[in-house]
Amino acid sequence: MKLHTYFRSSAAFRVRIALNLKGLAYEAAFVHLPKGAHRQPDYGALNPQALLPTLEDAGHLLTQSLAIIEYLEETRPQPALLPKDAPGRARVRSLSLLVACEIHPLNNLRVLQHLKRELGQNEDQVNAWYRHWIADGLARLEGQLARTPGTGRYCHGDAPTIADCCLVPQIFNAQRYQCDTTPYPGAMRVFAECMKLDAFERAQPARQPDAE
Amino acid sequence: MKLHTYFRSSAAFRVRIALNLKGLAYEAAFVHLPKGAHRQPDYGALNPQALLPTLEDAGHLLTQSLAIIEYLEETRPQPALLPKDAPGRARVRSLSLLVACEIHPLNNLRVLQHLKRELGQNEDQVNAWYRHWIADGLARLEGQLARTPGTGRYCHGDAPTIADCCLVPQIFNAQRYQCDTTPYPGAMRVFAECMKLDAFERAQPARQPDAE
Numbered sequence: 001m002k003l004h005t006y007f008r009s010s011a012a013f014r015v016r017i018a019l020n021l022k023g024l025a026y027e028a029a030f031v032h033l034p035k036g037a038h039r040q041p042d043y044g045a046l047n048p049q050a051l052l053p054t055l056e057d058a059g060h061l062l063t064q065s066l067a068i069i070e071y072l073e074e075t076r077p078q079p080a081l082l083p084k085d086a087p088g089r090a091r092v093r094s095l096s097l098l099v100a101c102e103i104h105p106l107n108n109l110r111v112l113q114h115l116k117r118e119l120g121q122n123e124d125q126v127n128a129w130y131r132h133w134i135a136d137g138l139a140r141l142e143g144q145l146a147r148t149p150g151t152g153r154y155c156h157g158d159a160p161t162i163a164d165c166c167l168v169p170q171i172f173n174a175q176r177y178q179c180d181t182t183p184y185p186g187a188m189r190v191f192a193e194c195m196k197l198d199a200f201e202r203a204q205p206a207r208q209p210d211a212e
Numbered sequence: 213m214k215l216h217t218y219f220r221s222s223a224a225f226r227v228r229i230a231l232n233l234k235g236l237a238y239e240a241a242f243v244h245l246p247k248g249a250h251r252q253p254d255y256g257a258l259n260p261q262a263l264l265p266t267l268e269d270a271g272h273l274l275t276q277s278l279a280i281i282e283y284l285e286e287t288r289p290q291p292a293l294l295p296k297d298a299p300g301r302a303r304v305r306s307l308s309l310l311v312a313c314e315i316h317p318l319n320n321l322r323v324l325q326h327l328k329r330e331l332g333q334n335e336d337q338v339n340a341w342y343r344h345w346i347a348d349g350l351a352r353l354e355g356q357l358a359r360t361p362g363t364g365r366y367c368h369g370d371a372p373t374i375a376d377c378c379l380v381p382q383i384f385n386a387q388r389y390q391c392d393t394t395p396y397p398g399a400m401r402v403f404a405e406c407m408k409l410d411a412f413e414r415a416q417p418a419r420q421p422d423a424e
Contacts, residue, residue: 048355049310060299061360064313067305074298086286087272093279098261100309101276105317114344119331132326143260148273 001026004046004054006033007208010104010169011065012053016208017165018069020199022076026055030210033109066100069162081162092156095144095163099170103137107173127177134170134179138187141167145186153193160194168194172205213238216258216266218245219420222316222381223277224265228420229377230281232411234288238267242422245321278312281374293374304368307356307375311382315349319385339389346382346391350399353379357398365405372406380406384417 003019003026005012019026031037031052038050047054047063055062057075062068073081082089105111107130115121115129145151155163171191174181181188194200205211215231215238217224231238243249243264250262259266259275267274269287274280285293294301317323319342327333327341357363367375383403386393393400406412417423 044355048359049306049314049352050355051314051352060302062299062302062306063356064306064309066309066313067302070305071298071302074301086283087274089286090272090274090279090283093282094261094274094276097276097278097312101278101313101317102261102263105313106323110348111318118344119333119337119341121331125331129331132330136322140261140263143256143262144275147260 002029002056003027004029004031004043004052004056005208005210006031006052007205007211009033009052010108010173011051011100013169013172013203013205014065014165015053015055015068016203017168017200018072018081018162020203021079021081021160021165021197022072024072024076028209032210066096066162066166069165073162079159081160081165083157083161088150088156091148091150092161092163095141095155096166098137098141098144099163099166102140103133103170104173106133130177131179134174134177135183138170138174138179138181138184142184142186145190151186151190153190155190160197160199164190164194164200167191168200214241214268215239216241216243216255216264216268217420217422218243218264219417219423221245221264222320222385223263223312225381225384225415225417226277226377227265227267227280228415229380229412230284230293230374232415233291233293233372233377233409234284236284236288240421244422278308278374278378281377285374291371293372293377295369295373300362300368303360303362304373304375307353307367308378310349310353310356311375311378314352315345315382316385318345342389343391346386346389347395350382350386350391350393350396354396354398357402363398363402365402367402372409372411376402376406376412379403380412 005028044050046061049063055068062071082092112126115126150156152158154160217240256262258273261275267280274283294304324338327338362368364370366372367379
């Protein structure tokens with residue numbers, strides 16, 4: 001397997017965690033997002049969405065982090081990253097999508113660049129935008145962890161799931177932008193539990209060969 | 213089953229299509245998004261994310277449209293909304309997530325309100341933002357439909373999948389904001405095929421009891 005990744009890409013980070021949790025070795029190909037390497041024709045030939053990550057597996061080109069992780073779950077079921085019961089699976093997916101659809105899309109690189117270049121927002125204003133959507137989304141996540149049954153040592157139960165693969169990169173982003181995380185004790189407790197695991201620790205941006 | 217819905221919510225629209233495709237009857241409870249009904253405590257007790265839709269099924273409270281549709285797929289497998297092969301399932305999910313993670317989150321109501329109220333954007337500027345992300349995302353979608361194998365009468369093969377449940381509401385939004393859809397002939401062809409089906413037709417905003 002070959003993963004096209006960038007150390008700071010949250011979506012690639014999710015997949016790195018899932019690969020590590022499943023004990024799958026992979027070759028890394030580095031795509032420098034700020035330099036626009038993902039918009040070059042050679043990368044576009046692999047991934048017409050021109051987004052990170054892409055996973056190559058047995059001649060298949062897989063795109064979108066959550067679709068890739070579901071694929072890994074279907075083709076390499078053990079250890080499972082989804083519970084067995086349908087309502088539990090739905091809860092894990094809902095927590096994952098809360099990060100992937102409600103927080104991260106508002107804060108990714110092309111949106112921040114658009115705010116600067118097209119809307120004329122200065123650095124402080126862009127940072128305020130970033131922190132606003134982190135606070136908005138993490139409050140929703142905290143509410144779901146606190147008020148729906150299923151939360152255990154991790155987001156759902158006592159084994160890591162796809163929800164944890166999404167939560168951890170999002171907390172890294174929050175910390176990088178100096179967001180106040182004290183209003184989210186449940187999420188931060190899960191984050192701390194995850195980071196005790198080698199699979200999460202090894203996947204973090206600073207541990208990647210392309211880290212700057 | 214009870215679906216908490218709003219006629220103009222794209223995420224609720226996706227689930228309405230999936231329920232119709234699977235021939236599942238449901239009771240509708242209407243949540244008026246512009247009036248902030250989703251932020252009221254009674255709705256928050258059902259859905260701590262305070263987002264639409266929520267599906268109630270056999271005492272389970274299900275949230276996030278794609279998690280709900282995957283749950284329906286697992287609990288009511290026929291007719292299938294995902295292909296059987298893992299790479300095909302990954303492609304359908306990738307197309308779905310392209311809409312759900314890259315286009316729609318940038319254009320939902322709370323983001324447009326934030327642009328107006330906090331960034332002082334006027335109506336023309338908000339509309340330009342809207343159209344920018346539609347154009348950006350639909351170009352990626354068109355590329356994936358044109359350049360990856362699997363596209364058939366619908367986004368993937370000759371039966372509707374979750375990808376079509378996501379595509380159709382997004383095209384409705386594009387048309388509502390008078391976006392130019394001529395650069396996306398593949399996506400528009402699939403859209404036209406979908407709208408020939410009663411399951412899509414009946415799910416559209418104008419056909420809902422709460423339509424204004």
